[in-house]
Amino acid sequence: MRAVGGYVIENSYEILRNGIVVGKVQREWGGRWSWDIFTDPKEYGWADSMTEALHDARNALGLRKASAPAR
Numbered sequence: 090m091r092a093v094g095g096y097v098i099e100n101s102y103e104i105l106r107n108g109i110v111v112g113k114v115q116r117e118w119g120g121r122w123s124w125d126i127f128t129d130p131k132e133y134g135w136a137d138s139m140t141e142a143l144h145d146a147r148n149a150l151g152l153r154k155a156s157a158p159a160r
Contacts, residue, residue, distance in 0.1 A: 114142045
């Protein structure tokens with residue numbers, strides 16, 4: 090747990106791509122989850138669960154398409 094900007098972040102996870110931090114998923118005060126991708130322009134969103142936030146962040150990075158086999 091860490092305090093940031095006057096409120097407490099309960100869980101925060103970095104998203105790595107080839108060993109480089111490219112984003113984060115964190116549980117916000119109140120229970121919702123947010124995700125941020127460090128691109129230009131920055132992409133971000135909100136979700137009701139950690140699984141949904143990770144799924145949305147992976148989609149924003151294009152990882153879902155890259156990991157699925159072509160048919």
